[in-house]
Amino acid sequence: MSVFAALVGQLADLLHPLFGTAAAAAAIVLFTALVRLLVHPLSRAAARGQQARAQLQPRVAELRKRYAKQPEKLRKAVLDLHTEEKVSPLSGILPSLLQLPAFFLLYRLFSGGGDGLLSHQLFAAPLGGRWADALAGDGVFGPAGLVYVGLFLVVAAVATFTYVRTRRSAADTGTGTGTGTGTSAGALGKVLPLLSYGTLITVAVVPLAVALYVVTSAAWSAVERAVLYT
Numbered sequence: 001m002s003v004f005a006a007l008v009g010q011l012a013d014l015l016h017p018l019f020g021t022a023a024a025a026a027a028i029v030l031f032t033a034l035v036r037l038l039v040h041p042l043s044r045a046a047a048r049g050q051q052a053r054a055q056l057q058p059r060v061a062e063l064r065k066r067y068a069k070q071p072e073k074l075r076k077a078v079l080d081l082h083t084e085e086k087v088s089p090l091s092g093i094l095p096s097l098l099q100l101p102a103f104f105l106l107y108r109l110f111s112g113g114g115d116g117l118l119s120h121q122l123f124a125a126p127l128g129g130r131w132a133d134a135l136a137g138d139g140v141f142g143p144a145g146l147v148y149v150g151l152f153l154v155v156a157a158v159a160t161f162t163y164v165r166t167r168r169s170a171a172d173t174g175t176g177t178g179t180g181t182g183t184s185a186g187a188l189g190k191v192l193p194l195l196s197y198g199t200l201i202t203v204a205v206v207p208l209a210v211a212l213y214v215v216t217s218a219a220w221s222a223v224e225r226a227v228l229y230t
Contacts, residue, residue, distance in 0.1 A: 004109050024120030032216040039099045046096045047228035052087045110209040123147050127209040154215055155199050158222050162196040
Protein backbone atom coordinates (compact mmCIF):
# COMPACT_ATOMS: atom_id res chain seq x y z
CA MET A 1 0.00 0.00 0.00
CA SER A 2 2.89 2.35 0.73
CA VAL A 3 4.04 1.97 -2.88
CA PHE A 4 0.73 3.29 -4.21
CA ALA A 5 0.69 6.03 -1.58
CA ALA A 6 4.12 7.06 -2.84
CA LEU A 7 2.81 7.14 -6.42
CA VAL A 8 -0.05 9.41 -5.40
CA GLY A 9 2.45 11.57 -3.53
CA GLN A 10 4.60 11.89 -6.64
CA LEU A 11 1.54 12.82 -8.68
CA ALA A 12 0.74 15.49 -6.10
CA ASP A 13 4.24 16.91 -6.46
CA LEU A 14 3.86 17.03 -10.24
CA LEU A 15 0.46 18.72 -9.99
CA HIS A 16 1.48 21.22 -7.32
CA PRO A 17 2.41 24.00 -9.79
CA LEU A 18 -1.14 23.80 -11.22
CA PHE A 19 -3.24 23.12 -8.13
CA GLY A 20 -1.17 24.44 -5.24
CA THR A 21 -2.44 23.22 -1.87
CA ALA A 22 -5.16 21.16 -3.60
CA ALA A 23 -2.54 19.12 -5.48
CA ALA A 24 -3.02 16.04 -3.28
CA ALA A 25 -6.78 16.09 -3.92
CA ALA A 26 -6.14 16.46 -7.67
CA ALA A 27 -3.69 13.55 -7.46
CA ILE A 28 -6.38 11.35 -5.89
CA VAL A 29 -8.78 12.17 -8.71
CA LEU A 30 -6.13 11.58 -11.39
CA PHE A 31 -4.87 8.34 -9.82
CA THR A 32 -8.43 7.01 -9.56
CA ALA A 33 -9.05 7.87 -13.22
CA LEU A 34 -5.82 6.13 -14.25
CA VAL A 35 -6.76 2.95 -12.39
CA ARG A 36 -10.25 3.00 -13.92
CA LEU A 37 -8.61 3.42 -17.32
CA LEU A 38 -6.46 0.33 -16.68
CA VAL A 39 -9.50 -1.81 -15.84
CA HIS A 40 -11.55 -0.37 -18.72
CA PRO A 41 -10.94 -3.48 -20.89
CA LEU A 42 -12.75 -5.49 -18.22
CA SER A 43 -15.63 -3.03 -18.38
CA ARG A 44 -15.79 -3.46 -22.14
CA ALA A 45 -15.81 -7.23 -21.72
CA ALA A 46 -18.61 -6.95 -19.17
CA ALA A 47 -20.62 -4.76 -21.55
CA ARG A 48 -20.19 -7.19 -24.44
CA GLY A 49 -21.24 -10.08 -22.22
CA GLN A 50 -24.28 -8.27 -20.90
CA GLN A 51 -25.37 -7.26 -24.38
CA ALA A 52 -24.97 -10.84 -25.61
CA ARG A 53 -27.10 -12.13 -22.73
CA ALA A 54 -29.71 -9.42 -23.34
CA GLN A 55 -30.08 -10.56 -26.95
CA LEU A 56 -30.99 -14.03 -25.70
CA GLN A 57 -33.64 -12.84 -23.23
CA PRO A 58 -36.63 -13.16 -25.62
CA ARG A 59 -35.69 -16.77 -26.32
CA VAL A 60 -35.10 -17.44 -22.63
CA ALA A 61 -38.55 -16.01 -21.88
CA GLU A 62 -40.07 -18.43 -24.40
CA LEU A 63 -38.28 -21.35 -22.72
CA ARG A 64 -39.61 -20.25 -19.33
CA LYS A 65 -43.14 -20.32 -20.66
CA ARG A 66 -42.64 -23.70 -22.30
CA TYR A 67 -41.07 -25.34 -19.24
CA ALA A 68 -42.85 -23.33 -16.54
CA LYS A 69 -43.60 -26.50 -14.54
CA GLN A 70 -40.42 -28.38 -15.44
CA PRO A 71 -37.49 -26.59 -13.74
CA GLU A 72 -34.90 -29.23 -14.62
CA LYS A 73 -35.77 -29.16 -18.32
CA LEU A 74 -35.80 -25.36 -18.19
CA ARG A 75 -32.33 -25.25 -16.68
CA LYS A 76 -30.96 -27.64 -19.30
CA ALA A 77 -32.68 -25.79 -22.15
CA VAL A 78 -31.26 -22.44 -21.02
CA LEU A 79 -27.75 -23.91 -20.71
CA ASP A 80 -28.07 -25.50 -24.15
CA LEU A 81 -29.16 -22.15 -25.59
CA HIS A 82 -26.13 -20.37 -24.12
CA THR A 83 -23.86 -23.14 -25.42
CA GLU A 84 -25.40 -23.00 -28.87
CA GLU A 85 -24.97 -19.22 -29.07
CA LYS A 86 -21.51 -19.39 -27.43
CA VAL A 87 -22.57 -17.04 -24.65
CA SER A 88 -21.44 -17.80 -21.12
CA PRO A 89 -24.11 -17.41 -18.40
CA LEU A 90 -21.43 -15.53 -16.43
CA SER A 91 -20.53 -13.18 -19.27
CA GLY A 92 -20.88 -9.64 -18.01
CA ILE A 93 -20.55 -10.75 -14.38
CA LEU A 94 -17.04 -12.21 -14.16
CA PRO A 95 -15.27 -9.16 -15.69
CA SER A 96 -17.08 -6.95 -13.18
CA LEU A 97 -15.95 -9.16 -10.29
CA LEU A 98 -12.35 -8.99 -11.51
CA GLN A 99 -12.46 -5.20 -11.07
CA LEU A 100 -13.25 -5.43 -7.35
CA PRO A 101 -9.61 -5.82 -6.19
CA ALA A 102 -8.72 -2.51 -7.85
CA PHE A 103 -11.64 -0.74 -6.17
CA PHE A 104 -10.75 -2.29 -2.80
CA LEU A 105 -7.13 -1.19 -3.18
CA LEU A 106 -8.17 2.40 -3.88
CA TYR A 107 -10.53 2.46 -0.92
CA ARG A 108 -7.85 1.14 1.43
CA LEU A 109 -5.29 3.58 0.03
CA PHE A 110 -7.43 6.68 0.45
CA SER A 111 -8.93 5.66 3.79
CA GLY A 112 -5.55 5.39 5.49
CA GLY A 113 -2.80 4.77 3.01
CA GLY A 114 -0.35 7.28 4.41
CA ASP A 115 -0.51 10.12 6.92
CA GLY A 116 1.34 12.36 4.50
CA LEU A 117 -1.50 12.11 1.98
CA LEU A 118 -4.35 12.56 4.45
CA SER A 119 -2.70 15.58 6.05
CA HIS A 120 -3.29 17.65 2.89
CA GLN A 121 -6.38 19.72 2.22
CA LEU A 122 -8.90 20.47 -0.50
CA PHE A 123 -9.36 24.17 0.03
CA ALA A 124 -10.30 24.38 3.75
CA ALA A 125 -11.24 20.70 4.21
CA PRO A 126 -8.57 18.20 5.32
CA LEU A 127 -8.42 15.02 3.24
CA GLY A 128 -8.47 12.94 6.41
CA GLY A 129 -11.55 14.71 7.78
CA ARG A 130 -15.22 13.89 7.44
CA TRP A 131 -18.40 15.87 6.84
CA ALA A 132 -19.23 15.60 10.55
CA ASP A 133 -15.96 17.42 11.30
CA ALA A 134 -16.91 20.22 8.90
CA LEU A 135 -20.35 20.51 10.50
CA ALA A 136 -18.80 20.63 13.96
CA GLY A 137 -16.48 23.40 12.80
CA ASP A 138 -18.03 26.25 10.83
CA GLY A 139 -21.23 24.42 9.84
CA VAL A 140 -22.74 23.50 6.50
CA PHE A 141 -21.77 26.72 4.75
CA GLY A 142 -18.40 27.20 6.39
CA PRO A 143 -15.21 26.94 4.30
CA ALA A 144 -14.88 23.18 4.86
CA GLY A 145 -18.64 22.60 4.67
CA LEU A 146 -18.83 24.20 1.24
CA VAL A 147 -16.36 21.64 -0.09
CA TYR A 148 -18.81 18.90 0.86
CA VAL A 149 -21.73 20.88 -0.56
CA GLY A 150 -19.89 20.93 -3.88
CA LEU A 151 -19.26 17.18 -3.70
CA PHE A 152 -22.90 16.49 -2.84
CA LEU A 153 -24.01 18.52 -5.87
CA VAL A 154 -21.68 16.57 -8.16
CA VAL A 155 -22.86 13.25 -6.70
CA ALA A 156 -26.51 14.28 -7.03
CA ALA A 157 -25.97 15.21 -10.69
CA VAL A 158 -24.21 11.91 -11.45
CA ALA A 159 -26.84 9.91 -9.53
CA THR A 160 -29.68 11.64 -11.38
CA PHE A 161 -28.01 10.94 -14.71
CA THR A 162 -27.60 7.27 -13.73
CA TYR A 163 -31.16 7.12 -12.38
CA VAL A 164 -32.67 8.43 -15.62
CA ARG A 165 -30.62 6.04 -17.77
CA THR A 166 -31.44 3.05 -15.57
CA ARG A 167 -35.17 3.82 -15.57
CA ARG A 168 -35.11 4.28 -19.33
CA SER A 169 -33.28 0.97 -19.77
CA ALA A 170 -35.73 -0.77 -17.44
CA ALA A 171 -38.66 0.63 -19.41
CA ASP A 172 -37.13 -0.52 -22.70
CA THR A 173 -36.64 -4.08 -21.41
CA GLY A 174 -39.94 -4.22 -19.54
CA THR A 175 -38.37 -4.79 -16.10
CA GLY A 176 -39.72 -1.55 -14.72
CA THR A 177 -43.32 -2.04 -15.78
CA GLY A 178 -44.16 -5.03 -13.65
CA THR A 179 -45.32 -6.95 -16.76
CA GLY A 180 -43.70 -9.59 -18.85
CA THR A 181 -40.92 -10.38 -16.37
CA GLY A 182 -43.02 -10.70 -13.21
CA THR A 183 -44.05 -8.51 -10.34
CA SER A 184 -40.82 -9.04 -8.38
CA ALA A 185 -38.71 -8.04 -11.39
CA GLY A 186 -40.89 -4.99 -11.88
CA ALA A 187 -40.42 -3.96 -8.26
CA LEU A 188 -36.69 -4.54 -8.57
CA GLY A 189 -36.62 -2.37 -11.68
CA LYS A 190 -38.16 0.47 -9.66
CA VAL A 191 -35.78 0.13 -6.71
CA LEU A 192 -32.46 -0.37 -8.50
CA PRO A 193 -32.27 3.13 -10.05
CA LEU A 194 -32.56 4.65 -6.56
CA LEU A 195 -29.40 2.88 -5.40
CA SER A 196 -27.31 5.40 -7.31
CA TYR A 197 -28.24 7.98 -4.65
CA GLY A 198 -26.60 5.81 -1.99
CA THR A 199 -23.31 7.46 -2.96
CA LEU A 200 -24.54 10.57 -1.14
CA ILE A 201 -24.53 8.63 2.13
CA THR A 202 -21.07 7.24 1.42
CA VAL A 203 -19.62 10.70 0.77
CA ALA A 204 -21.22 11.97 3.98
CA VAL A 205 -19.54 9.38 6.25
CA VAL A 206 -16.13 8.53 4.77
CA PRO A 207 -12.93 10.63 4.90
CA LEU A 208 -12.72 13.32 2.23
CA ALA A 209 -9.93 11.46 0.41
CA VAL A 210 -12.22 8.44 0.05
CA ALA A 211 -15.11 10.70 -0.94
CA LEU A 212 -13.03 12.09 -3.81
CA TYR A 213 -12.28 8.55 -4.95
CA VAL A 214 -15.97 7.57 -4.70
CA VAL A 215 -17.15 10.64 -6.61
CA THR A 216 -14.52 10.21 -9.34
CA SER A 217 -15.28 6.51 -9.70
CA ALA A 218 -19.05 7.10 -9.79
CA ALA A 219 -18.68 9.79 -12.46
CA TRP A 220 -16.37 7.54 -14.48
CA SER A 221 -18.86 4.65 -14.23
CA ALA A 222 -21.75 6.84 -15.36
CA VAL A 223 -19.88 8.08 -18.43
CA GLU A 224 -18.44 4.65 -19.17
CA ARG A 225 -21.85 2.97 -19.07
CA ALA A 226 -23.34 5.72 -21.23
CA VAL A 227 -20.68 5.03 -23.86
CA LEU A 228 -20.60 1.21 -23.64
CA TYR A 229 -24.33 0.55 -23.30
CA THR A 230 -25.70 2.79 -26.06
